[in-house]
Amino acid sequence: MRIVCPFCGERExxxxxxxxxxxxxxxxxxxxEDAVYDYVYLRDNIAGVMGEHWYHGGxxxxxxxxxxxxxxxxxxxxxxxxxxxxxxxxx
Amino acid sequence: MADFFWNVRSPLDRALVAGPYGAQGDAGVTLTxxxxxxxxxxxxxxxxxxxxxxxxxxxxxxxxxxTPKAVAAxxxxxxxxxxxQFLVLSKGGRYTVESLAPIFAGSxxxxxxxxxxxxxxxxxxxxxxxxxxxxSIDLHPDVFTVGAGAATSMDHTSITLWRGxxxxxxxxxxxxxxxxxxxxxxxxxxxxxxxxxxxVSHSEDLA
Numbered sequence: 001m002r003i004v005c006p007f008c009g010e011r012e013x014x015x016x017x018x019x020x021x022x023x024x025x026x027x028x029x030x031x032x033e034d035a036v037y038d039y040v041y042l043r044d045n046i047a048g049v050m051g052e053h054w055y056h057g058g059x060x061x062x063x064x065x066x067x068x069x070x071x072x073x074x075x076x077x078x079x080x081x082x083x084x085x086x087x088x089x090x091x
Numbered sequence: 092m093a094d095f096f097w098n099v100r101s102p103l104d105r106a107l108v109a110g111p112y113g114a115q116g117d118a119g120v121t122l123t124x125x126x127x128x129x130x131x132x133x134x135x136x137x138x139x140x141x142x143x144x145x146x147x148x149x150x151x152x153x154x155x156x157x158t159p160k161a162v163a164a165x166x167x168x169x170x171x172x173x174x175x176q177f178l179v180l181s182k183g184g185r186y187t188v189e190s191l192a193p194i195f196a197g198s199x200x201x202x203x204x205x206x207x208x209x210x211x212x213x214x215x216x217x218x219x220x221x222x223x224x225x226x227s228i229d230l231h232p233d234v235f236t237v238g239a240g241a242a243t244s245m246d247h248t249s250i251t252l253w254r255g256x257x258x259x260x261x262x263x264x265x266x267x268x269x270x271x272x273x274x275x276x277x278x279x280x281x282x283x284x285x286x287x288x289x290x291v292s293h294s295e296d297l298a
Binding site: 007008009011012014015057058059060061062080084 | 158159172173174227241242243244247249
């Protein structure tokens with residue numbers, strides 16, 4: 001499997017580290033224990049297209065959001081994760 | 092009270108044995124460690140990429156790299172190391188954290204990497220063949236041209252790779268590796284190059 005890093009180009013899998021599902025969002029501080037438990041521990045086991053976080057640690061050291069089909073390994077999109085390339089983000 | 096003093100020495104001080112290595116005859120690979128360089132990491136702060144680029148252009152007279160490549164300025168080489176960041180490589184204290192700080196004040200964060208990296212230069216007519224065993228980057232002359240660069244891995248070790256100016260008509264590949272990984276990668280490179288014959292040396296001159 002190869003991933004096309006938006007900054008480096010196409011690279012082998014060995015340069016990347018897998019984090020997991022990119023969907024869970026940190027709950028609000030007052031969201032309660034169940035929401036935190038869900039965020040920390042509970043994961044969907046998706047057979048199909050999934051948004052994932054990958055880290056290009058063997059390259060540009062940027063977090064990426066990869067859209068991958070877990071059945072076929074087909075990658076349909078790769079984009080910088082939130083905060084990556086932060087110098088460009090004008091807020 | 093005991094006197095303490097730091098001895099500055101290369102991370103390859105023990106591993107590097109100058110002279111011929113591997114196959115006899117004309118060496119196909121030249122491995123040179125470049126010592127005593129100044130290396131500063133420049134990272135644009137949030138939303139400050141444009142300001143950082145302008146400051147770099149004003150100081151170095153060239154645009155800092157925004158894609159994987161190395162840009163030669165008059166007295167430094169600017170090497171892309173990731174989005175919104177680059178390395179300033181120079182000699183003789185020309186660019187240090189102290190001298191760059193006022194230039195990038197408020198726009199970028201600086202970090203001295205001078206003694207945190209080893210700089211290895213690979214050349215010779217078998218340089219590509221030797222590197223091809225270690226790298227998945229396409230180093231074909233039409234693709235990896237002079238000034239091309241990559242943040243990549245060799246032998247599971249993160250490196251910054253770029254092609255310097257040709258020397259005697261032959262390509263020169265430079266790589267920066269973390270100091271503590273340098274010895275390991277050096278041995279791997281020696282093994283990879285041995286069949287072609289190697290000339291090993293160290294130098295004070297940037298390629």
